[in-house]
Structures are given as C-alpha cells and as structure tokens.
Amino acid sequence: MLVNMKSIIEDAEKNNYCVGMYTSPSLPFAEAVIAAAEEMNAPVMFGQAQVWDRYGAIDKYGPIMADMARKAKVPVCLHLDHGTSVSYIMKAIKAGYTSVMADYSKLSFKENVENVKKIVEFCHAADVSVEGLCGRMPNVWQLADDPDMDITEFFTDPDELREFVKVTGVDAMTVSFGTVHNMKVSKPMLDFDLLKKLKEVADECNFALVLHGSSGVEDNQIKEAIKYGLRKINVYTRLSIAAQPAMEEAIKASKEPLFFHELLDIAQKAMKEAIKESIKLFSNGYDFSNRTYEEFAQ
Numbered sequence: 001m002l003v004n005m006k007s008i009i010e011d012a013e014k015n016n017y018c019v020g021m022y023t024s025p026s027l028p029f030a031e032a033v034i035a036a037a038e039e040m041n042a043p044v045m046f047g048q049a050q051v052w053d054r055y056g057a058i059d060k061y062g063p064i065m066a067d068m069a070r071k072a073k074v075p076v077c078l079h080l081d082h083g084t085s086v087s088y089i090m091k092a093i094k095a096g097y098t099s100v101m102a103d104y105s106k107l108s109f110k111e112n113v114e115n116v117k118k119i120v121e122f123c124h125a126a127d128v129s130v131e132g133l134c135g136r137m138p139n140v141w142q143l144a145d146d147p148d149m150d151i152t153e154f155f156t157d158p159d160e161l162r163e164f165v166k167v168t169g170v171d172a173m174t175v176s177f178g179t180v181h182n183m184k185v186s187k188p189m190l191d192f193d194l195l196k197k198l199k200e201v202a203d204e205c206n207f208a209l210v211l212h213g214s215s216g217v218e219d220n221q222i223k224e225a226i227k228y229g230l231r232k233i234n235v236y237t238r239l240s241i242a243a244q245p246a247m248e249e250a251i252k253a254s255k256e257p258l259f260f261h262e263l264l265d266i267a268q269k270a271m272k273e274a275i276k277e278s279i280k281l282f283s284n285g286y287d288f289s290n291r292t293y294e295e296f297a298q
C-alpha cells in the first residue's frame, strides 16, 4: 500500500525500529526493494534521487513505482531523495510521490529555511511528507580533494536544528554526525554524544532523525545509532555494489555468453538479499513477521 513518510515514521517511533530508504534509480532496483520488503513483511521507502533522473526519468517511472507501491502487501512510501528545485519536487508529486526531501543545504541557513517552509506548505496540503537538511553532508569526492578536511565542521548544530524545524514544520531531518555520502570502504566514526542531543530536539519538536551516507559505516555502529532513535536511514551504495560480484561469478561460471535478462535477474537477486539484510539490521530487534498493517490502509 502506498503511504506517506509520516505514517511510517510514526509507526517506527511507536515500535522503536528504523525504516530503510532505498534510493532506486531504475526499475530493476525498485522491484528488488519491493520484493525484499514483502518477504520481510516490513514497511519500506524507495524512490528516485533528482541527480539520477537520467537513469530513470521521474515523470516516466514515478507513476509505475507508485503503482508498485499501491499493490505491495506492506506499507511503502515513494520518496524523492535530494530534491533541489520546486519544479522537480512538483514533478515528483505529479508522478505520485508521497514524500520529498527538499535539499537547499547549498544555500545559507536563512535561505534554506525560507525555501523549505514554502515547500512544506504545499506538500502538506497534498498529504506529502517533507524531509529537510540543515548543515551540510560531505561526500567522498570532497574528501578525496582535501584528505585533511575536518568533517566535524559539517556536523548538525542542535540549536540550528530546533530553529529549522520550528520554522519550517518538516516531518524529518537529515542530520550530520559523522557519515559521508557515497562511501564504499572507509570507516567513519559516529559522534553518539551529538546524536543524543539531536534526538532530544527531535522528541521536543516531534520529527524524525534521518541518516544519509550509511554505506561505509560498520553494522555495529549503525545498530548503536538506531538505539539512539534514528528513524530513517538512506542506503544505496552498499546495496548497489552487491550486484557486481554475483554477476562476475555467474559470467565466470558460464561457458556461453549470458543473456541480459539473465544478468539482470542475478543482479536483482543479489540486491534483494542485501536489502533484506539491511531491513533486518534496521529493525532494532522488532519482529515484523506476524505484523498486519490494516491501520495504514485508509
């Protein structure tokens, strides 16, 4: 069933688990996400990132993904990752998206707040949830250019976070406390003291904390962070790279050239298994197996 982000994060808060947002630039990835969520009987989030539109145009594939979500046996939120313009966010809503991230973090704090506030107004009127980002998230390429970069300069300030949410009314906020975007192998260290302070702000102002850049983080650090009350984690890199070794193995083992649909099938299966592992990791011990979701179907 297709739901917005707010309904999933409220359920996550009530039952103390964390939901995965699996950025799905193409339909085979999206299918793997839905299959994994149904097999785990767990709520899930998926959708396009604005920067990857050329791999799966949102106006073309958004309505198909909304239909996939509607037909799913579990609550599914169709969420836009890093939307950076009103026109693209409108495109997502028109395509059937039920949640958007409004990322104006390249602007000043004041301009970021002003833009996100306007987006929250029209999104909430359409029952679409909104995620914001205050402060900035570094990526691996910035780190490669400047290996001595002090990433603590990017960390979210709890007072700024409180002000941001109070003025904008967002449903969720990406916070920065040690992760880096697109990281495949490094080992970021998370600042749990800061996370504790951020969660206090989240409880006070009633919104969910979101982690981006989780792929390079060790499982035990993720588990620990969820215990502090993270409610949504974005994942792409870790799952997407699961496809390559499975395909390589199949190519090596085959005496004949493989068909494209066979390779795609192998890649999807590997990604689906990785997504299932991720859902289990994020569950924080919550047992989804006997869960029913009638209250979501309204």
Ligand SMILES: [Zn+2]
Pocket: 082, 137, 181, 212, 213, 234
């Ligand atoms: Zn991100």
